[in-house]
Amino acid sequence: MRSVADAAATDDIRGRCEEYAPRMRPWQFFGGETALALYGAPLPEWPHATGVHVCAHRPAREPRIAGVTGHRLQHREPATREHAGLPVEHPARAWRQAATTWRVDDLICAAEFLVSGSRPLSSAAELRDEIEAMGDVRGRLSAALRDVRSGTRSPRETRLRLLLQRGGLPEPDINWTLYDPRGRHVAELDLAYRRWRIGVEYDGRVHAQDARQFAKDADRWDAIRAEGWELVRILNHHMRGDGRVAVDKVRQALARAGWRQ
Incomplete structure (x- = not known):
C-alpha cells in the first residue's frame, strides 16, 4: 500500500x-x-x-x-x-x-x-x-x-523487515497466509514467524482514519489470535529514530513464544 x-x-x-x-x-x-x-x-x-x-x-x-x-x-x-x-x-x-x-x-x-x-x-x-x-x-x-525479497507490498513493510533483521531477529516470511485447521483462509500476515506463531504487521495511517477498515481489521486480529497466534502491530512512531521500540516489541513476543537469540 x-x-x-x-x-x-x-x-x-x-x-x-x-x-x-x-x-x-x-x-x-x-x-x-x-x-x-x-x-x-x-x-x-x-x-x-x-x-x-x-x-x-x-x-x-x-x-x-x-x-x-x-x-x-x-x-x-x-x-x-x-x-x-x-x-x-x-x-x-x-x-x-x-x-x-x-x-x-x-x-x-x-x-x-x-x-x-x-x-x-x-x-x-x-x-x-x-x-x-x-x-x-x-x-x-x-x-x-x-536484501531484496519479492512479494512485499509496501516500503514500510520492507523497512520494518530490515529493522527486525538488523536488530538481531530471525528473518520472517513475507505476506504469509494463515489458514485454520480446516484449510479456510484466516488472514495474510505482512510478516510471519511460523515456528513461533508470531505475526507482525505495520499499520499505516489508513487504518486509523478509515472507520470501516479499522473495524474489519479488528475482527481479523481476533481471528488470528483465535488460531493461537500472537499479532504484533507496529505503528509509525514505533519505527522512528533507530526503531528500537519496534524491534523490542517483536523481540519480546518471540521470547514469550520460546525463541532465544
Missing part, C-alpha cells in the same frame, strides 16, 4: 515531466529517480526531494535548463520505453542510476517494488546483470540486492 506522501510526490513528478516533455529531443528520456517515480516505485522519505532527471547517451547532448537535471550517459544501446506517454529509462537501468544519490534502504524498497506484484517490472536477475554490466555505485547496489 502506497502512502499519501508517496502518491503526492509521484503526482508532482508526473506533472512536471508532462509539462517538460514537449521540449525534449527525440534522443532524450527520463531516467534515474524520475523514471522510478513514473513507474510508481516508492521514493526516499523526507527530506529527500525527487527531481526531474533527463538523460541522453553520448554523443547526443543532455538538456541544460533550469529546473531539470541533465545527464550525459556513456555510449550504450538505448533501452527506453514509453510509459504513460513519456519516454522512460528501463527500470533496471533507472534503479542503478538512482544509486548515485539514494541510500541502500531506498534502493531496496524500489527494487522490491520492481520485482514484486502480478506483473513485475523487472527481476532480481536483471538488476544483477545491470550491476555486472555497468558497475556498482560505491557498493550500494550489491549491498541492496542482497
Whole structure:
C-alpha cells in the first residue's frame, strides 16, 4: 500500500515531466529517480526531494535548463520505453542510476517494488546483470540486492523487515497466509514467524482514519489470535529514530513464544 506522501510526490513528478516533455529531443528520456517515480516505485522519505532527471547517451547532448537535471550517459544501446506517454529509462537501468544519490534502504524498497506484484517490472536477475554490466555505485547496489525479497507490498513493510533483521531477529516470511485447521483462509500476515506463531504487521495511517477498515481489521486480529497466534502491530512512531521500540516489541513476543537469540 502506497502512502499519501508517496502518491503526492509521484503526482508532482508526473506533472512536471508532462509539462517538460514537449521540449525534449527525440534522443532524450527520463531516467534515474524520475523514471522510478513514473513507474510508481516508492521514493526516499523526507527530506529527500525527487527531481526531474533527463538523460541522453553520448554523443547526443543532455538538456541544460533550469529546473531539470541533465545527464550525459556513456555510449550504450538505448533501452527506453514509453510509459504513460513519456519516454522512460528501463527500470533496471533507472534503479542503478538512482544509486548515485539514494541510500541502500531506498534502493531496496524500489527494487522490491520492481520485482514484486502480478506483473513485475523487472527481476532480481536483471538488476544483477545491470550491476555486472555497468558497475556498482560505491557498493550500494550489491549491498541492496542482497536484501531484496519479492512479494512485499509496501516500503514500510520492507523497512520494518530490515529493522527486525538488523536488530538481531530471525528473518520472517513475507505476506504469509494463515489458514485454520480446516484449510479456510484466516488472514495474510505482512510478516510471519511460523515456528513461533508470531505475526507482525505495520499499520499505516489508513487504518486509523478509515472507520470501516479499522473495524474489519479488528475482527481479523481476533481471528488470528483465535488460531493461537500472537499479532504484533507496529505503528509509525514505533519505527522512528533507530526503531528500537519496534524491534523490542517483536523481540519480546518471540521470547514469550520460546525463541532465544
